Amino acid sequence: MRVRIVMELKDVPGQLLKALEPIARFGGNIQSIMHQHERKTPLGRIPVTLVFEIGDKVRLNKVFAALGAMGVTVTQLGEQAGAIQTTVMLIGHIIHTDVRDTIDQLNAIKGVRVSGMGLAMGGPGQESSARMTITANDEKRVRAAVSKLHKIADEKKLLLLTSLEAAQ
Amino acid sequence: MRITLIGFGNLGRGFSRTLVQKSDFLRRKHGLVPRVVAVVDEFGAVVDEKGLNLQALLKKTELPGAKKGKLALSTIADVDADVVLELTPTNIETGEPGLSHIKAAMKAGRHVITSNKGPLVVAFQELTSLAKKQGVEFRYSASVGGAVPVIELARKQLAGNEVMEIQGVLNGTTNYLLTRMGEEGAPFDMVLREAQELGVAEKDPTLDIGGIDTACKITILANAILGVNAKLKDVRCVGITRIGPDAIRLAKEAGQTIKLVGVARRGLLSVAPRLVPLDHPLAVGGTLNAVTFKLDLAREISIAGFGAGPKETSSSILGDLIDLHRTLGC
Numbered sequence: 001m002r003v004r005i006v007m008e009l010k011d012v013p014g015q016l017l018k019a020l021e022p023i024a025r026f027g028g029n030i031q032s033i034m035h036q037h038e039r040k041t042p043l044g045r046i047p048v049t050l051v052f053e054i055g056d057k058v059r060l061n062k063v064f065a066a067l068g069a070m071g072v073t074v075t076q077l078g079e080q081a082g083a084i085q086t087t088v089m090l091i092g093h094i095i096h097t098d099v100r101d102t103i104d105q106l107n108a109i110k111g112v113r114v115s116g117m118g119l120a121m122g123g124p125g126q127e128s129s130a131r132m133t134i135t136a137n138d139e140k141r142v143r144a145a146v147s148k149l150h151k152i153a154d155e156k157k158l159l160l161l162t163s164l165e166a167a168q
Numbered sequence: 169m170r171i172t173l174i175g176f177g178n179l180g181r182g183f184s185r186t187l188v189q190k191s192d193f194l195r196r197k198h199g200l201v202p203r204v205v206a207v208v209d210e211f212g213a214v215v216d217e218k219g220l221n222l223q224a225l226l227k228k229t230e231l232p233g234a235k236k237g238k239l240a241l242s243t244i245a246d247v248d249a250d251v252v253l254e255l256t257p258t259n260i261e262t263g264e265p266g267l268s269h270i271k272a273a274m275k276a277g278r279h280v281i282t283s284n285k286g287p288l289v290v291a292f293q294e295l296t297s298l299a300k301k302q303g304v305e306f307r308y309s310a311s312v313g314g315a316v317p318v319i320e321l322a323r324k325q326l327a328g329n330e331v332m333e334i335q336g337v338l339n340g341t342t343n344y345l346l347t348r349m350g351e352e353g354a355p356f357d358m359v360l361r362e363a364q365e366l367g368v369a370e371k372d373p374t375l376d377i378g379g380i381d382t383a384c385k386i387t388i389l390a391n392a393i394l395g396v397n398a399k400l401k402d403v404r405c406v407g408i409t410r411i412g413p414d415a416i417r418l419a420k421e422a423g424q425t426i427k428l429v430g431v432a433r434r435g436l437l438s439v440a441p442r443l444v445p446l447d448h449p450l451a452v453g454g455t456l457n458a459v460t461f462k463l464d465l466a467r468e469i470s471i472a473g474f475g476a477g478p479k480e481t482s483s484s485i486l487g488d489l490i491d492l493h494r495t496l497g498c
Contacts, residue, residue, distance in 0.1 A: 087422050087443055091410050118421060120414035129415035131422055159410045163443045164335065164429060164450065 002031075002053050002137075003060060006076035007067065008045035016048060022066035028054040032138075047075070084142050085115070086165075088149060090130045092158035094119070099130070102152055111137035112145045169202050169489070169498050170217075172247055172278070174240050174269050175255035176209040176231060179283060182478020183255065183485055184222045190486070200493045206247040207231060210256075210265075213239040215247055240265065244272045250498045253485065254282035260375070260384055260400065263290030270295055274302045279496070281488045283310035283481055289384045289400050292391040305495065307488035308392075312338065312385045315480035316473040317487065318459050322393045329463035331393055333433040338385040340455030340475040341369045341376040342408050342428045346441075347453045350416040350425060356409065368455060379407035379428060379439040386430040386437050398437055403430075406440040419443055425451050433462075 009015040016035065023030060034049040041047065054060050067074060094102070103114045116133035134149075136142045146162055153160035173180055187194075187202055194200040203219035212234030214220060225231065244252055252273035256266050266284040273280045280299070282288070287295060288311055299306035312318050313336075322331060337343055341363060348359040360377070363369035375381045383403040390398040408428050419426050422443075427450055429442040444451050449470030452458040457475030462468055474480040492498070 087419075087424060089415055089419060089426070089443060091412075091415055118418045120418055122412070122414070127410060127412070129412065129418055131418040133422070159406070159441075161415075161426065161441050161443050163424070164427075164445075164448065 001056065001060070002051065003077070004049065004051045005074050006047055006049050008041060008043075008047055008073045008075055010071075011040070011044055011046050015046075018070060019048070019067060019072050020050075022063045023050075023052055023054070025066070026054065026059040026062050028052040028059070028063065045073070084137070084139060085133055085135050086142050086146065086163050088132050088134065088146065088163065089161035090132060090149075090153065090158045091161070092127050092153075092156065094128045094130045094158060095121070097156035097158065102149075102156070105152055106134065106145055106148060109141065109144055109148060111141045169200060169251060169493055170205045170249040171202055171489075172206040172208070172244060172249040172252045172273075173204055173255065174208050174244070174252060175257070176207050176225075177255075177257065179478050179481060180207070180209070180253075180255045181226060183253070183482045184226055186479065186482040186486060188222050188226070194490075198490050198493060200490060202489065205249055206243050208240045208243050210238070212236045213243045215243065217248065240269055241272050244269060244278070245276050249278055250496070251279045251281060251489065251492060253489075254280060254284055254287075255485075256284055258284055258286040258384075260286050260289050260380065263287040267291055267295075270306075271298060274298045274304050274306070277302060277304060279305040279307075279492055281307045281310075281485060281492070283308070283485060285311045285381075285384045285388065288388045288391070292388065293397055296391075305492055307492065308388070309488050310481045310484035312388050313457050313459060313484075314340070314473070314475035314477065315483040316457050316459065316471055316475060317484065318389065318471070319392050320487065320491075321469075321471060322461060326461060326463060326466065326469065329461075329465045331461055331463055333431065333462040334386075334389050334393060334459065335450060335462075336382075336385070336389070336430045336457070336459040337427050337450050337452060338430050338457055338459070338475065339376055339379075339382045339428060340457060341373060342379075342382070343452065343457070343475075344368045344455045345377070346408060346411065346416065346426055346428065349411070349413040350420065353413045353417065356412055377407050377409055379405045382428060382430045382439045383437075386432050386439060389430075390432040390437055394432060394434060396432075396434060398432075403437040403439055405438070408441050411441050420446070423447075427451065 030052045032051045113135045115135040118131040120129045122128045206215045214234045263286040267287040383405045390396045424443045427444045430439045450458045458472035460470040
């Protein structure tokens with residue numbers, strides 16, 4: 001299973017290495033580490049986002065127990081989620097242009113999944129709005145998904161709103 | 169400092185009022201005594217080489233005692249002035265009449281300050297080259313961001329940085345419409361009518377809601393700050409006419425909002441409604457403008473403020489004027 005966690009570390013040398021040890025010990029395979037030194041918490045801790053593969057839930061719980069024992073706080077946990085999420089918005093005749101096909105085309109990209117959707121139906125004849133969360137294994141796949149969505153939106157005459165932080 | 173003022177509409181009058189109100193301040197604080205020696209509008213011109221009484225001019229709806237006719241070009245050429253302030257309305261297709269005014273002023277060896285986007289969008293490189301050739305200063309802070317010192321901040325204080333990208337909410341009208349739809353859940357047409365009644369939107373709002381006004385500003389920023397020879401047609405432009413309150417509500421549920429954002433970086437100029445996190449510096453409300461610079465040294469710098477209004481825009485024009493005074497000592 002793929003796991004994404006955010007943990008908070010004390011701002012002293014060697015903390016990150018110590019915190020990674022239990023993951024390796026229980027057979028985890030670390031895929032990305034984001035150390036956000038500039039985003040210190042009010043208590044002076046440093047948030048670190050980790051993505052790793054690990055065999056099963058039992059091993060994951062052992063990792064958490066080990067982290068807890070060394071005083072590391074895990075503040076967020078996203079199980080089986082990809083590393084990266086982006087939110088986009090579609091406006092237009094979303095249902096009538098086959099929303100299932102839109103989702104299928106995105107899910108067909110390897111490492112990309114439409115993981116959430118919020119929909120507001122317009123009145124009769126009016127356009128609808130849909131918020132879509134795309135989860136992907138890495139930045140490159142997010143860009144591939146957004147670029148695919150640009151093409152779909154063009155074909156289906158939908159307006160695509162991307163996140164300001166996403167590649168256009 | 170002798171000034172010829174071209175354009176005596178909303179902005180020309182607003183700026184004149186500012187000069188009257190701040191005359192003591194300007195002398196005391198900056199040693200600047202601005203003397204407006206000519207005022208021209210589309211109907212005529214008044215000239216007094218000793219300095220016009222702006223207070224008296226402001227009381228009249230038309231320029232009193234003006235010589236009638238299209239006198240801008242001859243006034244610019246003939247009346248001895250250090251600076252020409254070009255504050256006529258914007259025409260983004262031809263740049264006129266501002267473009268001819270600015271060229272005439274530069275050819276006559278006069279420094280130019282303008283708020284007019286038209287000439288900058290149509291002929292940015294031509295005008296900056298002409299200014300260089302003629303050895304005159306050319307300032308246009310008020311053309312983008314109203315009171316927000318976007319261009320001068322980038323060119324002066326951030327001069328040591330490479331600017332990788334500029335992102336901006338640069339149109340007060342569309343930002344007002346998006347803000348009101350978000351607050352009230354009211355449909356686009358209704359908030360547009362409200363904005364028109366308040367004078368926040370024009371009777372013909374096409375240039376604003378179609379994103380063209382923002383695209384003009386992105387064109388100017390790309391030229392002025394990134395040094396790219398960009399034209400309006402190079403900007404990929406989508407407006408906000410398809411955005412409704414539902415979309416904004418859905419965005420809000422995910423901690424985001426919708427803003428009309430202009431982006432300028434080398435190889436990409438675009439204007440489009442974008443999802444912006446609610447805690448992002450560009451998530452400003454009402455008619456506010458905001459700009460974020462992405463930089464190699466400073467990383468990110470954002471500024472926000474009032475993007476329109478004669479008094480607010482006068483802040484930028486006066487800033488340019490004081491800067492010329494300091495640079496040139498006139």
